[in-house]
Amino acid sequence: MPEKTRTEDLPLISVIVPVYKVERYLDRCIQSIVDQTYRNLEIILVDDGSPDACPDMCDAWAARDCRIRVIHQENRGLGAARNSGIRISTGELIGFVDSDDWLEPTMYEVLYRSLTKENADTSMITGVLEYPNGRQIYLYHPDLHLVMTTSESFKYINLPGYSTISAWSKLIKRSTLGNIRFPEGCTGEDWQFTYDILAASVRTTFDSTPQYHYRQVAGSLSNTSTNFNFAGYEATKNMVKLVHQKFPEQLPFALYGQMRSMVSLYDQALVTGHAKEQQWRDFAEDTRTFVNQNMKAVTESVTLPRGRRLQLKLMAISPTLYGVFFLLHKRIHPERSK
Missing domain, CATH: 3.90.550.10 (Spore Coat Polysaccharide Biosynthesis Protein SpsA; Chain A)
Structure with missing residues (x-):
């Protein structure tokens, strides 16, 4: 020391x-x-x-x-x-x-x-x-x-x-x-x-x-249905608006940040068993639409890791299909941090 x-x-x-x-x-x-x-x-x-x-x-x-x-x-x-x-x-x-x-x-x-x-x-x-x-x-x-x-x-x-x-x-x-x-x-x-x-x-x-x-305290997030990070998601949406207004040159990166925030929030719903509820079905569809609308702008500026690109492509095709692959991956690799 x-x-x-x-x-x-x-x-x-x-x-x-x-x-x-x-x-x-x-x-x-x-x-x-x-x-x-x-x-x-x-x-x-x-x-x-x-x-x-x-x-x-x-x-x-x-x-x-x-x-x-x-x-x-x-x-x-x-x-x-x-x-x-x-x-x-x-x-x-x-x-x-x-x-x-x-x-x-x-x-x-x-x-x-x-x-x-x-x-x-x-x-x-x-x-x-x-x-x-x-x-x-x-x-x-x-x-x-x-x-x-x-x-x-x-x-x-x-x-x-x-x-x-x-x-x-x-x-x-x-x-x-x-x-x-x-x-x-x-x-x-x-x-x-x-x-x-x-x-x-x-x-x-x-x-x-x-x-x-x-x-990292075991079970602190994934086993709790009350810890959905809605505040983080809303803050990220506000960040995108700010970037659009003041720093438009960084907008693709801000949009990518919102994609990650939305997918992460849906992941929480999948892990906690809430994804079949109507509010999460609606949120998944909003996420799919957002990814489809902005994927081109993001990929033109942001170099996406292969796993992240696959994740977003699956979400863009079908949130249901994405959920199947996500939960299967979690089952095979339970030790990996999301």
């Missing part, structure tokens, strides 16, 4: 950590933030009405490290918890961590260096998916460093492996954050937040070196 760098005289970074029912993982998460080589941190733990030992654990950590502040509030959800943290934060720079994950010791130093070196408004890193059986998945192109204009950021955010929606991946200037906040009362709040941040950033950097460990 590298020696801690003297960064007390560098800008204060506020790290906001919503906490809810993660007592098994919380100590590792907080320890990884406390141990950052970038020392000038304000660590804000937002106890979102957690019914377990987390509230006491947060208070104990605050007693051990003067950089830690704690908010206790009634349960209001992830977006509201992050917004509460933003409200009391004082740092010139803002970051977010999910309380069941953990960081590499250099994460915020890497983010800060990238931000300052490129005179950027937002910097991003990547993470590794961590599964309970010890399996790890890395989803990004290796050794990649991008410096993007606002327009270019809407190209790369829609290309898998070149950027990431997740709030934890980012370090954001407070002046860029402004009045941007997370949607509340929904899942998928990272999508609209990220699009708003990219639109407000004149320059954004992306470093594909993994600095974050993103814990």
